[in-house]
Amino acid sequence: MTTGVSVVGAGMVPFGKFPERSLADLAWPAVKQALNDAGIDPRRVQAAFCGTAFGGMMSGQRILGRIGLTGIPITNMENACSASSTALHHAVSSVRSGQYDVVLVIGVEKLTKFGGGTLPLEEEDxxxxxxxxxxxxxxxxxxxxxxxxxxxxxxxxxxxxxxxxxxxxxxxxxxxxxxxxxxxxxxxxxxxxxxxxxxCPAGDGAAALIICSDKVAPQFRTDPVxxxxxxxxxxxxxxxxxxxxxxxxxxxxxxxxxxxxxxxxxxxxxxxxxxxxxxxxxxxxxxxxxxxxxxxxxxxxxxxxxxxxxxxxxxxxxxxxxxxxxxxxxxxxxxxxxxxxxxxxxxxxxxxxxxxxxxxxxxxxxxxxxxxxxxxxxxx
Amino acid sequence: MTTGVSVVGAGMVPFGKFPERSLADLAWPAVKQALNDAGIDPRRVQAAFCGTAFGGMMSGQRILGRIGLTGIPITNMENACSASSTALHHAVSSVRSGQYDVVLVIGVEKLTKFGGGTLPLEEEDxxxxxxxxxxxxxxxxxxxxxxxxxxxxxxxxxxxxxxxxxxxxxxxxxxxxxxxxxxxxxxxxxxxxxxxxxxCPAGDGAAALIICSDKVAPQFRTDPVxxxxxxxxxxxxxxxxxxxxxxxxxxxxxxxxxxxxxxxxxxxxxxxxxxxxxxxxxxxxxxxxxxxxxxxxxxxxxxxxxxxxxxxxxxxxxxxxxxxxxxxxxxxxxxxxxxxxxxxxxxxxxxxxxxxxxxxxxxxxxxxxxxxxxxxxxxx
Structure with a gap:
């Protein structure tokens, strides 16, 4: 038994170089934009998946703490350049299977913290x-x-x-x-x-999505994707x-x-x-x-x-x-x-x-x- | 519609200080032990969730590449000290919901790479x-x-x-x-x-689990947990x-x-x-x-x-x-x-x-x- 899954909210900040912003500073405007885009009360969000490769410990919690969206299960996911598409995949799976009706996905990175040059890849490779x-x-x-x-x-x-x-x-x-x-x-x-x-240039940025089951999507938008x-x-x-x-x-x-x-x-x-x-x-x-x-x-x-x-x-x-x-x-x-x-x-x-x-x-x-x-x- | 979930395989390496081992060196023996403990053919594993806080990019892929367990969806998860219990949570959820029947969970960390002292926490906090x-x-x-x-x-x-x-x-x-x-x-x-x-002491270690649906658990062990x-x-x-x-x-x-x-x-x-x-x-x-x-x-x-x-x-x-x-x-x-x-x-x-x-x-x-x-x- 699976249900259809839609995106009802989408937000992002313009990508660029913002060394003065913290990771949370960078991401919460994207999250708010996605919430507003869906016209959703944040309390309806049941879980959050945050994709980041270099964000550091508890990125999702630090971001969502900034807007008071806490207490829910928050999981940080890393799969290098696929980090937030992996988060999206798990959000979709968790909604499709009926575990949740409303899930927030965040993607965030602040590369300017490395000060430029080649990214620090795994030396063990x-x-x-x-x-x-x-x-x-x-x-x-x-x-x-x-x-x-x-x-x-x-x-x-x-x-x-x-x-x-x-x-x-x-x-x-x-x-x-x-x-x-x-x-x-x-x-x-x-x-x-x-x-x-x-x-591709190095830079900082964030994006967010609200993922919904077919059951609840019409409560938020008439044009779910x-x-x-x-x-x-x-x-x-x-x-x-x-x-x-x-x-x-x-x-x-x-x-x-x-x-x-x-x-x-x-x-x-x-x-x-x-x-x-x-x-x-x-x-x-x-x-x-x-x-x-x-x-x-x-x-x-x-x-x-x-x-x-x-x-x-x-x-x-x-x-x-x-x-x-x-x-x-x-x-x-x-x-x-x-x-x-x-x-x-x-x-x-x-x-x-x-x-x-x-x-x-x-x-x-x-x-x-x-x-x-x-x-x-x-x-x- | 949800199914029961069991652990049918468990493995770990003794914890300690192993600065000479790579992250993959550290973890694959735990994975093999869990697979052997379940008596399972690795090809039955449908997905893997790897919990680590400091493992670096693509930890799960690097570990499983070492034993040829690749091609499946592998997701790295970070929730600080809850990293691999978070991975276990998502493994359980994905099996309970019917998405997978057999999932591998890995937890791994190599703290000796920091050379001692207080762990590098988030300066942004x-x-x-x-x-x-x-x-x-x-x-x-x-x-x-x-x-x-x-x-x-x-x-x-x-x-x-x-x-x-x-x-x-x-x-x-x-x-x-x-x-x-x-x-x-x-x-x-x-x-x-x-x-x-x-x-608690700082150290290195790894552990692994095989998580199964009730449907397939009896194929592997008579004493699923x-x-x-x-x-x-x-x-x-x-x-x-x-x-x-x-x-x-x-x-x-x-x-x-x-x-x-x-x-x-x-x-x-x-x-x-x-x-x-x-x-x-x-x-x-x-x-x-x-x-x-x-x-x-x-x-x-x-x-x-x-x-x-x-x-x-x-x-x-x-x-x-x-x-x-x-x-x-x-x-x-x-x-x-x-x-x-x-x-x-x-x-x-x-x-x-x-x-x-x-x-x-x-x-x-x-x-x-x-x-x-x-x-x-x-x-x-």
Whole structure:
């Protein structure tokens, strides 16, 4: 016996650099916005799941203590870049199973506390400690993809150009400045072929969602956004050859999500995918079967992944332009999908959007065996 | 529609200081022990919840990657000292609701990585940044309790004496050396009236559990330990007077747990409670109504909380003797209860034990408003 699940409230703070704000300062305005958006009395919230990677002990309790929303079960969840999409997954599961009717999801991160530079990854990870930090990994993916499929530097740069153009239309985006292929290619080299503008910026941010059962959703909004699929998976260790040009974890998660949602890639109007680096967005086009293997560069170049195309990928600007405060990303992707499906996305509205998808994937150095991936499909 | 839930596998590594082991090195033997204890094929595990406070990103994935148990949904959970009891709570909920039939719970922590000294608490917490670290808080509780109820230094020291005596009988305990009231009182002062031997030691450790639905439990063991109650709550902000002599969060959690289990304190044969400091165990006697308010010192002194008494509190040695690797504690408490209820506790066996309780509470500086508390009640 399961019940339908909807999002009835969504809120986020504009992403950016806010070293002067505490984690709780950063997050409570997003929570209040989500509560107000749902028109819900906070006392109706039965549980809260808070996703953060670096927030520190008791992040959710510190945030909710600030607005007096305490006494309920609060759980902090960490799955690297999938932290708050994992929290969303568990919120959806707990409502679907009948355990709760109203659950709050928070995603939050304050990366400026590290003062800049590469994020502190796990030194115990053998490959990380030998230099396989994220930009290096994605540079290898890009190199191999270019070698296999003839992707050009210009096509790769176009991902950043598109997402910056989208981000310009999003008041909540961290990077609100258009760029050109020339500018992207001329920006500081990070790990060949990736340049600075092909890597998501570091920043701070928070987002929140109110998740409801079908039973109570109509009490809060007449336009709930239904969740058709909520899937969480982890990487698999692959001995021997690792194909760097395809993300096994996302392909597997996508297959599960299509099955649970009962739809396929053709039905999707917009997708917020995990474009932490330019090459990432391209390999996700293929993992979600938005286009065939090896054709992502052409798919992008032909305008299929922007407004007016087959599927608008990262209308919010994605991680490259909206920003990527690690633990906040999954929840913020869901906020964007909700706004799009309600027709509230202003200048960046995807015309007639009915089906949306969000995808956050974290961890997972070269073998993806330490990775997490969470995919959600939504409908209005 | 909910199903009954049982523990069919339990494992832990002896707690201690293992600076040379990685987090994964520390935890996978506990996981294997739990799997072997359940006699279960690892491929039957459908999801894993890993509790840790300081384990770092993707702890669960790194641990399970080590034994090839990947591809399933893995979620890392943090609720300070309640981290793995929170993970256990969500495992129980997900099985009870029918989402999964077999879930793995891990608790793990490596505190030696900090090299000793006070744990790094949240500087953003106003009270912590003004000196209200845990020993200071519990010292204040002790002072006030002594003032209110006439508890003596000797009675306070007896908690450590009892739990060290219990720990001596537990091969998995970090501190396996008896002590005396005189020794406890003469040990280094930490925060008056608490001396060194009244504070739990820092250390490393891991524990794991296999949680099952009633449907599949008989496939693994003929003696599943049933979970009668699994409750998670958070602190409440109390403006004005804060009564330091009673833990509101535990009292509230206990009331919920008694209701869900359909039993009261008289039915409990053994309880693993969160004795991070000597005074803590005493105030928990009262929060669980094992004795009346103000009578905890006498209850202990009269032998009611040790072998042969009304309820054996911390037969494992508790945090004071078994040790307290933060994130491992909740799961390790559950391991002890399972062993006791199966009659597998060797020299420290609580005769005829039928009902056990575990209690892990974390965070929650002076007002407890940032706290978490998770309570489980088990039956054979």
């Amino acid at each position: 053998w490959e990380v400690s030998n230099g396989m930090v994220m930009p290096a990994l994605y540079a290898m993916r890009a190199q191999r993809y270019m070698h296999e499929f003839g992707l050009t530097d210009r096509q790769l740069a176009l991902v950043s150009v598109k997402n910056r153009r989208h981000g310009l239309l999003n008041p909540d985006a961290q990077m609100r400045k258009e760029t050109t292929v020339e500018e992207v290619l001329a920006s500081r080299p990070i790990a060949e072929p990736l340049t600075l503008l092909q890597c 239904r969740i058709l699929a909520s899937d969480l998976t982890s990487g698999k260790y692959t001995p021997g050859f690792r194909d760097l040009t395809t993300p096994e974890i996302t392909r597997r998660g996508a297959a599960e999500a299509w099955e649970h949602a009962g739809i396929g890639p053709d039905a999707v109007d917009l997708a917020e995918v995990h474009d932490a680096f330019s090459i990432a967005e391209l390999i996700y086009y293929e993992a979600f079967d938005f286009c065939a293997r090896g054709e992502a560069g052409a798919f992008l170049e032909q305008g299929h992944s922007t407004f007016g195309g087959k599927v608008v990928v990262n209308p919010s600007g994605g991680l490259l332009a909206k920003g990527h405060p690690i633990g906040a990303t999954g929840a913020a992707q869901a906020v964007e999908v909700v706004r799009q499906l309600r027709g509230e996305a202003g200048e960046r509205q995807v015309e007639g959007a009915r089906i949306g998808l969000s995808h956050a994937t974290g961890g997972g150095i070269a073998g993806f065996d330490h990775g997490a991936c969470s995919i959600h499909i939504y409908a209005r | 106003w009270e912590v940044s003004n000196g209200m670290v845990m020993p200071a808080l519990y010292a204040m509780r002790a002072q006030r309790y002594m003032h209110e109820f006439g508890l003596t230094d000797r009675q306070l020291a007896l908690v450590s004496v009892k739990n060290r005596r219990h720990g001596l009988l537990n091969p998995d305990a970090q501190m396996r050396k008896e002590t005396t009231v005189e020794e406890v009182l003469a040990s280094r002062p930490i925060a008056e009236p608490l001396t060194l031997l009244q504070c 049933r979970i009668l109650a699994s409750d998670l709550t958070s602190g409440k902000y109390t403006p004005g007077f804060r009564d330091l002599t009673t833990p509101e969060i535990t009292r509230r959690g206990a009331a919920e747990a008694w209701e869900h289990a359909g039993i009261g304190p008289d039915a409990v044969d053994l309880a693993e409670v969160h004795d991070a400091f000597s005074i803590a165990e005493l105030i928990y006697y009262e929060a669980f109504d094992f004795c009346a308010r103000g009578e905890a010192g006498a209850f202990l002194e009269q032998g009611h909380s040790t072998f042969g008494g009304k309820v054996v509190v911390n037969p494992s040695g508790g945090l004071l003797a078994k040790g307290h690797p933060i994130g491992a504690t909740g799961a390790a408490q559950a391991v002890e209860v399972v062993r006791q209820l199966r009659g597998e506790a060797g020299e420290r066996q609580v005769e005829g034990a039928r009902i056990g309780l575990s209690h892990a509470t974390g965070g929650g500086i002076a007002g407890f408003d940032h706290g978490a508390c998770s309570i489980h009640i088990y039956a054979r």
